[in-house]
Amino acid sequence: MRSRASRSGAAPSVERLAHASGFPSPSQAVITVDFLAAYDAVPETDVPRRIELLRQKTVTDKAGLFRELRAARPVFATPLGVFVTRHPDVLEVLSTPEVFTVGVLGPALEEVLGAPFVLARDGADVHWRERGYGQMVLAPEDAPRVRALTASLADAVLDAAVAGAAGRGSDTFDLIQDYACLAAARVAVEYLGFDGIPEEMLHTHSRRMQWAFAVNPGGDPDVHAAGTAAGKELHDRVAALITRRRAASAGTDGTDGPDDILGRMLRTRLPAEFGFDDERINANLVGYLTGYQQNATQCAATALKELALRPEVLAEAERAAAEPDPARFDAYVWEALRFHPFVPATPRLCVRDHVLAAGTPRRTPIPAGTPVVACLYSAMFDEDVIDAPTEFRTGRPPAHNLVLGYGAHDCVGRYAASVIIPELVRRVLLRPGIRPPAGGEQTMDYAGTPYPQHYAVAAGPVSGDR
């Protein structure tokens, strides 16, 4: 297992870049450089204050922060790494894995998972080979079946949530705890193949794991320990599940077993020299869960929030939801997620001296060893690439939507994701009574975690009165 120290060993190189990227921009003249003026006024040596300023601005005015950075300092050297904020430059970072590796989050991810994984590696073996494998088992042609499965499971969970509210004498329920996380976990059981593992465990354990490797930049030991323990427990549950499945199909070709991703993996034979044994199947299955469960849950809630915040858009989306072909509806969900993506930024480690944005006014040499933050959210609002970026518009070019990542590590589960997320939202919009209350559209409770945990919605009529 690689050491966690490699994640933080690059800070001095970052400091060498400070002030190296004050580029002129056509729009700079009209921008009030509020944040940068305050940031630059803090001495370069006062790292904690600079980080705190950045953190505060990210929390209070993320859109404003990135608008200012794109215009005035699009490649922004900070003590946390170099923030890359413009669309072409984010694409360059994410599609150059031989220079920008996943070495920032990879070590923690592998410790949490207890094994190598695609999103923790670059290069030929685990990354490209197992990415190809992932693409094969998470097959695009599953999409219609996964959509229908999501619809029926989601409807049942919604019925129970509405009935539960009625039983409590309440006119609201919690869209996240009573609906999204449960429906997503049931899809994980049925489609990925986690049968016999409690839904509650699939959700809480994947949250602990994701928190530990993806949003624990300070390396909080308690968060890391909780993620590692959760990963170990899921590994052990899946090992027992694989043993059960192997025993049940002994002496057969396995084709009469469950038609889910685990079943597909157990039936797949790769050349022995690949060393793809049941432990690799286990690591991939648990890895897929961590790539999916929190993402799907949060996306269902934040997409609904972004639609509800725009009543005219919501009305159009409701009409599209009722059409037999969901394609027009889906576009509303992906555009909504552009405003609140699950992964607003992803870190990479520059492992070779590299000139970013060469041949443009943003040209910046990045020294080997520098952590780089590819700001996906910012790129999706790049005024020089995206037409009227602050307007809600369906039908934008697909490359302008980076919600499922981009390049060498973009989402290998995108075909499943592309039907599961919209369908989770669509099932809600098909019930006019279930909506965030007026004035409460924005009210998401994170409950001290990095992910929204509670989102109150009106309960609507019980099943049958939809």
Ligand code: HEM
């Ligand atoms: C449901 C909503 C989903 C969202 C929003 C989402 C988002 C993303 C994003 C943004 C990345 C890129 C990460 C990076 O560049 O650092 C990614 C990668 C990945 N996703 Fe998803 N994902 C979703 C669903 C899924 C599903 C259903 C699976 C598998 C069952 C999955 C498995 C993966 C894997 C394995 C990677 C890493 C690929 C690689 O390293 O080459 N995701 N996802």
